[in-house]
Amino acid sequence: MGNLKITLRDNAWIRWGMLLMVGFVLAANYYFYDALSPLKSKLTEEFGFSSTDFGLFVSVYSIPNVFLLMAVLGGVILDKLGIRRTGFMFVSFMAFGALITAYGASDIYTNGGWGYGFMSSFMPSYSPELKMMLLGRFLFGLGAETSIVVISKIIVKWFKGKELALAFGVKLGLARTGSFLAFNLSPILIESPAGWTTAIWFAAFFVTASLIVFMIYMMLDLKLDRQSQQDGELVKSDPFRLSDLKKLILNPSFMYVTLLCLTFYSAVFPFLSFSADFFLNKFGLSVKESGFISSMLPVGTMFFTPLFGFVVDKYGRAASLMIYGSLILVLVHTCFAFTTINPYVLMVILGIAFSLVPASMWPSVAKIVDEKRIGSAYGFMFSIQNIGLWIFPILAGVVLDKTNAEGVESLNYTFTLIMFAALGILGLLFAILLKREDKISGYGLELPSNSK
Numbered sequence: 001m002g003n004l005k006i007t008l009r010d011n012a013w014i015r016w017g018m019l020l021m022v023g024f025v026l027a028a029n030y031y032f033y034d035a036l037s038p039l040k041s042k043l044t045e046e047f048g049f050s051s052t053d054f055g056l057f058v059s060v061y062s063i064p065n066v067f068l069l070m071a072v073l074g075g076v077i078l079d080k081l082g083i084r085r086t087g088f089m090f091v092s093f094m095a096f097g098a099l100i101t102a103y104g105a106s107d108i109y110t111n112g113g114w115g116y117g118f119m120s121s122f123m124p125s126y127s128p129e130l131k132m133m134l135l136g137r138f139l140f141g142l143g144a145e146t147s148i149v150v151i152s153k154i155i156v157k158w159f160k161g162k163e164l165a166l167a168f169g170v171k172l173g174l175a176r177t178g179s180f181l182a183f184n185l186s187p188i189l190i191e192s193p194a195g196w197t198t199a200i201w202f203a204a205f206f207v208t209a210s211l212i213v214f215m216i217y218m219m220l221d222l223k224l225d226r227q228s229q230q231d232g233e234l235v236k237s238d239p240f241r242l243s244d245l246k247k248l249i250l251n252p253s254f255m256y257v258t259l260l261c262l263t264f265y266s267a268v269f270p271f272l273s274f275s276a277d278f279f280l281n282k283f284g285l286s287v288k289e290s291g292f293i294s295s296m297l298p299v300g301t302m303f304f305t306p307l308f309g310f311v312v313d314k315y316g317r318a319a320s321l322m323i324y325g326s327l328i329l330v331l332v333h334t335c336f337a338f339t340t341i342n343p344y345v346l347m348v349i350l351g352i353a354f355s356l357v358p359a360s361m362w363p364s365v366a367k368i369v370d371e372k373r374i375g376s377a378y379g380f381m382f383s384i385q386n387i388g389l390w391i392f393p394i395l396a397g398v399v400l401d402k403t404n405a406e407g408v409e410s411l412n413y414t415f416t417l418i419m420f421a422a423l424g425i426l427g428l429l430f431a432i433l434l435k436r437e438d439k440i441s442g443y444g445l446e447l448p449s450n451s452k
C-alpha cells in the first residue's frame with residue numbers, strides 16, 4: 001500500500017461545497033420539471049391547451065427513459081465515459097431541451113419564428129406551440145434522469161466512508177428546494193412586465209446556469225482523479241452486464257421495491273404536476289396561492305427526508321416505514337377526492353409520506369443489491385418508474401377531460417384523485433409484500449444501517 005495522501009475529498013469544506021454545486025444542478029432539474037405546473041390555466045388561456053395536452057407535456061419527459069431505456073443506457077455510458085463527460089453531455093441535453101421549451105412558448109416562435117411553419121405542417125389537432133414544447137421537454141427528460149444517476153455516483157465518489165447517508169438526504173433536500181421555488185416563483189414571474197413567458201425563460205436560464213456550475217465541478221473532479229490516481233485510489237467501475245439485470249429481475253425483494261417505486265412515485269409526481277390547478281379549481285384560489293399550497297409538499301420533504309433517513313440509519317424499520325408512507329398516501333388522496341379538509345394540512349401530511357418512502361426505499365436498495373450492481377439497479381428502477389411518470393399524467397388529463405364538460409367553469413378532479421388513490425393502494429400492497437419477503441430473504445430491511 002502506498003503512502004496515504006490527503007486528497008480534495010478529505011477536506012470537509014471542499015466536499016460539502018461540491019455537494020452544493022451538484023445540488024444546484026439537481027435543484028435546476030427539479031425546478032424546470034415543476035415550473036410549468038402552476039401555469040396550466042395560463043397555457044389553456046394562451047395556447048388552448050386541454051388537460052390532455054398538459055398531461056402529454058408533463059409525460060413526454062419520461063419517453064426517452066421508457067423507450068430508449070435512457071436511465072439504464074446512461075448508466076452504461078457513465079461506466080464507459082466517466083462522470084465528467086457523461087455529466088456534461090446529459091446536463092447539456094437538459095439545458096438545450098429547456099431552452100427549446102421556452103422558445104416554443106415565446107412570441108418569436110408564435111409569430112412565425114424558426115420551425116413554426118414545419119410544426120404547423122403535420123398533426124393539426126396539436127398546436128405548433130405544443131409540438132415545439134413537447135420536443136423541448138423530451139430533450140430535457142433525455143438529460144434529466146441520467147443526470148440524477150450521475151449525481152448519485154458523484155456523491156458516492158466523494159462521501160463514501162464519510163457522511164454518505166446525510167449527503168444523500170441533503171442532496172434530496174436541495175432537489176426539492178428546486179420544486180418549492182418553481183411553485184412559488186412561476187406564478188410571480190407570469191406577471192412580469194416582460195410577459196408571462198418570463199416564467200419559462202427563467203426556468204430555462206436556471207438550467208443553463210446549472211450547466212456552467214457543472215463545468216466548474218468538472219475541474220474539481222479532474223483534480224480529485226489526478227490525486228487519487230497518484231495514490232492508486234481511483235476506483236474503476238464494474239462494466240455493465242445484461243446478466244446483472246437478469247439477476248435483479250429474478251430477485252423478489254428487488255422487484256417488490258421496484259413496483260412500489262413505480263406505483264408510489266406515479267401517485268405523487270403526476271399528482272404534484274396537476275395539484276396547483278386542482279387547488280385553483282376545487283377551492284377557487286389564485287394561481288399564486290394554489291402554487292404556494294403545492295409547494296408545501298417539497299417543503300415538508302426538505303425537513304422530513306433527512307430526519308427519516310437518520311431514523312432508518314439508527315433504528316431500522318425501513319420496510320414498515322414504506323408501509324406507513326403508502327398508507328398515508330392513500331388516505332390523503334381519498335381526503336382530497338371526497339372532503340374539503342384544509343389543503344395546506346393535507347399537503348404537509350403528504351410531505352411526510354413523500355419523505356417516509358424515499359428515505360427508506362433508496363437505502364434499502366443498497367441492502368438488497370450488491371454494491372457493484374447498484375448503478376444498474378437504480379437505472380433499472382428509474383426506467384420502470386418512468387413508465388408510470390409517462391402514463392399517469394396523460395391518464396390524469398384524459399380522465400379530467402372526459403369527466404368534465406368542455407369549457408366548464410371549474411374542473412372536477414374527483415375521478416383523477418380516485419385513480420391516484422388506487423395507485424397508492426397498489427403501492428401499499430407491494431410494501432406489505434416486501435416486508436413479508438424480507439422475513440424469508442433476510443436482507444435486514446428492518447434493521448439499522450450499521451447492522452448489515
Ligand SMILES: C[C@H](N)C(=O)N[C@@H](CCCCN)C(=O)O
Nearest residue numbers: 145148152175358362378382385
Ligand atoms: C424522478 C427520479 N427518477 C427519482 O426517482 N427521484 C427520487 C430520488 C432518487 C434518488 C436515487 N438515489 C426523488 O425522490 O426525487
